[in-house]
Amino acid sequence: MIQSNQLASYSDTQDEYLITASLKYEQHLDYVYQDVELRLPFNQVTCLLGQSGCGKSSLLKHLVGLHKSVFLNELAIQKSDQANLEIKSFQESLAYMAQQDLLLPWLSVIDNVLLAYDLKRPMFTKKNQFDPTLKNRALSILEQVGLADKADNQVSTLSGGMRQRVALARTLIQDKSIILMDEPFSSVDAITRDKLQQLSCHLFKDKTVLLVTHDPLEALIMGHQVLHFSRHTKNETLFNRLAPMPLPSSVPPRNIGYEVSGYHSQLMQIMQARQ
């Protein structure tokens, strides 16, 4: 089959992160997931496809390092069959983009883009002392997302799609090699979503991306690799399955067309069957 060949070629020729993770909350009996193995090939978009409540967002937040106070929290990261990578260095080289745009309403567009740098500014120092190169970079990234003319606007004047593009710019300017995204385009309308997906694929050319989504179409448009994340309980033990899904052989971003639609219905069938 095509997809298995594709997978083989990824793991043979490419550097990748191999992530093993388990997570369990204190009040819960069950693991959220246990010994999940996830491969993130470098400079590619990996889509984690799953239904609501399957634990895919938890896994993403786990990788970001937001599950500090849970009962059991195991995470091991390997870089291409080499020795274990330190979690901290992995987490320091990632940028996170959430489902909501999370723009701060009291900051202008450009200040929102530069938030990561603003937060690192020492306490009790004056704002807007960003060095000009940083400001120029913010402007050029805003230009890439098509918002150069809105740099000094208040964020309340922007539409939903524009806000999401500012969030995209805020993620990109952090200049991290890994980008973790949690259903970032689920709150905008279909046309805007398609534009955003195409745009981010172009901007993520040299980034290692993990995109969590519940939308098979989004996974088909953006993913170099699509993994279906599901959980089953058999004989009172939990199984998490991270199964690769069939994909067109073309390179993302794929346009919505006959081929993608065919795969879309195929993916839907697989997901329904595994329910």
Place this chain on the structure above:
Amino acid sequence: MKLGMNESLFRVLIVSFAIILLWWALVAITQVPSFILPSPEKVFSRLWQLTDVLYPHFLVTLIEIIFGVVLGVSAGLIFAILMVYFKPVRLWLLPVLLFSQAIPVFAIAPILVLWFGYGIASKVIMAAVIIFFPILMTSFDGLRQSSKDYLELAQSMRANRLSILFRIQLPAALPVMASGFRMAMVVAPIGAIIGEWVGSSQGLGYFMLYANARMQVADMFAALFLLCLLSISLYYLADQCLKKLIFWQQDNS
């Protein structure tokens, strides 16, 4: 916004004028003796005559209120931040604070005067105590409700706690906190006046008691009028400052 402010100021003026008119009519129709209810023109003429006498009292009360507000707001804010950040503080302090609120502030006024003397200090503390709880609760709620998602975003950017507190949580909590501040501005004068009633030698509250003892009812009303003026102006000042501060939330109600 400018127009809105002028409009609300205009409404306040209209309402005050109507009340004074009503008051004047009441006195004119019922012919109450002036030691029960003096007519407005008498009160205003006394106000005019007593300007020099009232001014220092007015100033003292104003200072008490301002210091009280500053003290109460800072204490409330600090405790709210501690409660948000440290779970033991939240668990142990909240019952204590609730208990302290069960004691009427009026009842502890004499004790405060006993402890902090007849001067300004006891009134400042009185005003601070009376506004502490509303400030604390609104700040605590505001900080706690500041969306978890913002915090997660900031954490993913590896920002430190202090930076998150000052650059994300506090500004995000401001709209909720603002209602506490507005309330504080209205309630703080009550604290100061009660303190002055219990024991003092200056301030509008003291002047009212003094006038009352001499049956100078018109003087009492003059002081009362000044007090109202003071409270309303402070409220509007605070309201305008808060609106400027929270410019991103424009509710034109």
